Amino acid sequence: MFKKVNWHAVFVPETPLLEIFVRGSLVYLGLFLLLRVLLKRESGTLGITDMLLVVLIADAAQNGMAHEYRSVPEGLLLVTTIIFWSWLLNWLGYRFPVFHNLIKSKKLLLVKNGRMIKQNMQRELITTSELMSEVRMSGITDLAEVKEAYMEPSGTISVITYEQSTGKRRDKQIV
Incomplete structure (x- = not known):
């Protein structure tokens, strides 16, 4: 046995x-x-x-x-x-x-002054819908409210709005 x-x-x-x-x-x-x-x-x-x-x-x-x-x-x-x-x-x-x-990788700028940096998004294979999903998860519905968005070294996306960086709201621009 x-x-x-x-x-x-x-x-x-x-x-x-x-x-x-x-x-x-x-x-x-x-x-x-x-x-x-x-x-x-x-x-x-x-x-x-x-x-x-x-x-x-x-x-x-x-x-x-x-x-x-x-x-x-x-x-x-x-x-x-x-x-x-x-x-x-x-x-x-x-x-x-x-x-x-x-x-450790460096942070990568994905959005500057409400405009997507397509070259950086392509480099990391991030689609517009994936980016917008992350922006919405930050409570933002309009990309014009985004001063900067970064892909962090951890792979997450952080979003900074005009309101967060200056303490006051910026008028939305129509593009």
């Missing part, structure tokens, strides 16, 4: 630990760069498609990182490597401005 446990396989790594660290580091840093460059706009929210993306990335990257590890120390080292790089990149971004600029 009970099978014999192979304790050697549980606790003794088959893959050299340095190889696991190097593989984990390369895959983590590679995925970080891809997600930093390609999916900035998606990082502010976690919907079903985003969760699916994370699961699929994890599954696809697993063999590249682990080289089919089987022991507990190998698994723990791989998880520790991923946490280490996450912590180190955040620490470097906090301590050194040059790293902060590389690791």
Whole structure:
């Protein structure tokens, strides 16, 4: 009924630990760069498609990182490597401005004085309807009320109205 446990396989790594660290580091840093460059706009929210993306990335990257590890120390080292790089990149971004600029994206101006900046919207693949949805969620129905709107480094969109920036309401312009 009970099978014999192979304790050697549980606790003794088959893959050299340095190889696991190097593989984990390369895959983590590679995925970080891809997600930093390609999916900035998606990082502010976690919907079903985003969760699916994370699961699929994890599954696809697993063999590249682990080289089919089987022991507990190998698994723990791989998880520790991923946490280490996450912590180190955040620490470097906090301590050194040059790293902060590389690791964290800058805010991107999407609306200036009630007018959409189409070039910046295209760069982040934001449609007019997506932008207007975010503006409406801020309680604004007319883009003419918007002094500035930014895509923040987190992927969210912040909206500043004329009323907020000056304390008084501006007459709406018909465009």
